Amino acid sequence: MDKLAAMQAFIAVADYAGFTAAAKNAENLRLSKAMISKHVQALENELGTRLFNRSTRRIALTEAGSAYLKGARQILNELGALEQRIAGFGANPQGLLKVLAPTSFGSFQLAPALAEYAELYPDVQVQLTLSDRPHGPLEEGVDLALHVGNLPDSSLVARQVAEVRLIICAAPHYFVRHGEPKQPADLAEHNCLRYSHGARKGMWLYREQGVDHQIRVQGDFEASTGDAVRMAALTGHGVAQLPSYMVRADLASGQLRATLEAYSPAPIPLYAVYAHRELSATVRIFVEFLEQHFHAQS
Structure with missing residues (x-):
């Protein structure tokens, strides 16, 4: 057999x-x-x-x-x-590279970066899986996983490749109808659009006098993807706390407006996570590419 x-x-x-x-x-x-x-x-x-x-x-x-x-x-x-x-020691990047990433980050940030990566390394075929469930590279059989926030498993090897800023925002016409919060406690009077996955479910971050805090928010809308929360915010349904990469274009166009900027929390680390310290050339160079790519965008 x-x-x-x-x-x-x-x-x-x-x-x-x-x-x-x-x-x-x-x-x-x-x-x-x-x-x-x-x-x-x-x-x-x-x-x-x-x-x-x-x-x-x-x-x-x-x-x-x-x-x-x-x-x-x-x-x-x-x-x-x-x-x-x-096979990858000392070799040029080549072969299949399996990458796992959060849904919104993969769609807004990673997928565009992969087009640039493909131009640089045409012998690598990237297989990108998007999911918001907690994973580890070993369990999913991927070469590396991108993880936003604190790492749940200390046995995994990780390297920070970027930072993610969180922005509290809403459509301008929402603020016209409901007013704009002046301090985090005012969020209790607003319809807060929440993200249903992750350790901070129902909790938003803010920083006051150099110290990060969490505040529990309430609202009539909860979604399992950041994309859905963003779309609800664009319609004027409520206030959302979203990664800057998701709303950068919306803020620039005026479709969304940031609020409570004086209370913006510290950026959240984005890690490339893998199961082994001895990386193949393909994985190692991909991680270095991500670090350089996102640093250039910051």
């Missing part, structure tokens, strides 16, 4: 919740449903236990299957990272 191929087949079935879906969607496998089933059966025979509970309607991991999935995924991710690091 090809143990690595069997692990890949097993992970695909778990990820796509079925043998047919795994054969259809797992592009890295290129195996038929029958061959995937054969690999999984071979694993179960060798392990002496079932990895999946099968029925006519659905397939689900057993307790043993869940444990094996976690270990198998980590083994394959570490093997892939090892191969990439060894």
